[in-house]
Amino acid sequence: MDKQHIFNEIQTIMVKLFELDADDIKLDTKLYEDLELDSIDAVDLVVHLQKMTGKKINPEVFKSVRTVEDVVNAIDQLLKNQ
Template sequence: MIFEKLQEIIADKLGIETEEVKMESDLREDLEADSLDVVDIVMSIEEEFDVTVPSEDEESLKTVGDVVKFIEDNK
């Protein structure tokens, strides 16, 4: 559930197909998200999942799997 919704958010923000977003995908390397994309994705995650992502934690969210775990741990 979380992963599928996250796939939609990331694909929408980056203009890619949802199938390209995998648990092991690195946001910056594999999906080519720049720093503004990451901020936009984080803001959408905060709104969609009702979580707060402190700016110091943004750098630790490297893969889609990292983001899923963060959401699960902070919901």
């Protein structure tokens, strides 16, 4: 799964979960400032990403995530560490 595919999956999840416009979700979009996600939204996102990847996501990894690209990179790294 390449980064573009990961981004597309994350974008789809965010549109469904948070009723966001796909056009508002870009790599440099800030999760908390631009998309107004909160900590509960972040937990929901992690749960869906775990389902998508079939991997357990370490919460420590997601504490430093600020942008959509950070999420893509974290998932990419998780999948490479199989």
